Amino acid sequence: MLKNRIIPCLDVKNGRVVKGINFVDLKDAGDPVEQAKIYSDGGADEICFLDITASNENRDTIYDVVEKTSKKCFVPLTVGGGVRSVEDINKLLNCGADKVSINTAAVENSKVVVDSSKKFGSQCIVVAIDAKKNGDKWEVFTHGGRNNSGIDALDYAEQMEKNGAGELLVTSMDRDGTQVGYDIDLMSKISSKVNIPVIASGGVGNLDHLVDGIKLGKASAVLAASIFHYGKHSLKEAKEYLDSKGIPVRI
C-alpha cells in the first residue's frame, strides 16, 4: 500500500535555514545540510528546500546547499524558490535535487512547466501554488506571496496538471506561519480536481493538523516546517501518531 508522506520543509535564505511567519519576520535556525541529514536519519519521507526570498536575490548559495545535501541524504530532495527557467531546473537537478518546484515562473510562463516536464519528466516537476482566499475562491500569488495574479487556484491547478506537473505543492497563504492548521477546504477542493498527488502546506501547528491534511484535505503528502524545526515534535512521533489514526505511513 502506498504510504502518505511527511515532508519536513526547510526555508533557506542565503544558505541558511529560516522560518517565515506569513513570509516575513525571519528567524535563523541553522545549517540546511545538517538539518536535512537529521531529518533524513529521523525518517523523513522526503526533504524540501524552499529558497524563499530567492526571486529577488542572488541565489547561487542554494546550489552549494543542494550539492552537499544530496551527498548525505538518500531520500528524495525537492528544491524550489526562484526557479525561473528550464536552465535553472537543469542546474538544480545536476546539483542533486530530485524534484524542482516552480512557483512564479509557472504563472508567468506556462511554457516552463510544459518544456521542463517534457525534458526531465513530470516526476521531477512540482508546481507550487501559493493561494489566498478571496471571497468564495482562492487566488494564486507569486513572488513569495507578494503579488496577486488574480488567477483562480482551482482552475490553475487543473491547468498545471495538463501542462505536465507531476505533483502540486499547495500552500495556503492565509494559514502559513499561523499554526492553526491547513486550509482543508482548499486542499480537498484541489485534490479532488486533479489526478496528480497534492502536497498540503501552510499552517501546521500540531500533529492533528497532519492527520486532517490527509484525511480531510485528501492530500497525498503533508509538508511542515516549524513543528519539526524547533523540536516540538520529532518525525518519529508524527509518524506514530498518524499510524495510530489509521493513516498508512512508512515506519
Add this chain to the structure above:
Amino acid sequence: MNVTIVDYKSGNISSVINSFKEVVKDKVTIEVTSDLNKIKSSDKVVLPGQGSFKSCVDALNKIKGLTDTLNEFAIANKKPLLGICVGLQMFADVGYEETETKGLGWISGKVLKIDNQNGKYKLPHIGWNQINIVKDSKIFKDIENNSHMYFVHSYEIVPNDKEVISATTDYSSNIVCSVEKENIFGTQFHPEKSDRIGLKIIDNFINL
C-alpha cells in the same frame, strides 16, 4: 572492480551517482560515461532512466553503437546489469508512453500505463510503497520482505514470462517492481532514493 553508470543524457542521474559513490566509498571505481569502450571493459553496468520511455530510448539510440554495446555486455557476455526505473522498463520489447516505441527486448513483454481505475488512484504513483519479494533475487540479500522503497512512475513493465518477476508492489493493481533474469536486474523503484535499505540493494548489486 569498476562499475559504469551509463550517462546517455536522459534525465537526472546525480542521485544515482551519489548513492553508488556512498556505497562503494573508495573500493570500487564508479565511471559515469557513455564511452563504449569503457562500458565494454566494465565489470558491471547501471542503466538509469528518467522521463518517458520514448525519450529514454531515443536518447540511447542517439549515441551511436550504445545499444549494440549494451546488448553485447548484457546478452552476449552476460555481465551484470542493473536497470533503474525507465532503465528497467527499457528491457521490454515495446513501450506505449507518448507513442509505441521499441525497447531493448531483453525481457519479453510490454510497458503499459498503470490502470488508475478511472481516476480512483492518482498518477504518478509517487512515494513509499512496500515490496512483496516473490523470488529470491540476489539483489534482495538481507532485504526484508515488505520493505519500503521509493517509487515515482506512471507506467509499469508487464513481462510475458512471470518467472522473471522478483518483486511486486500493491497500488491500483499488483505492479511488477523488480525483475531478475540471469545477469539482468531491474528495479522500478529508486534504490538510490530509498534510504539505507535502498543503499543495501545497491551494495548487493556491487557485491554480486
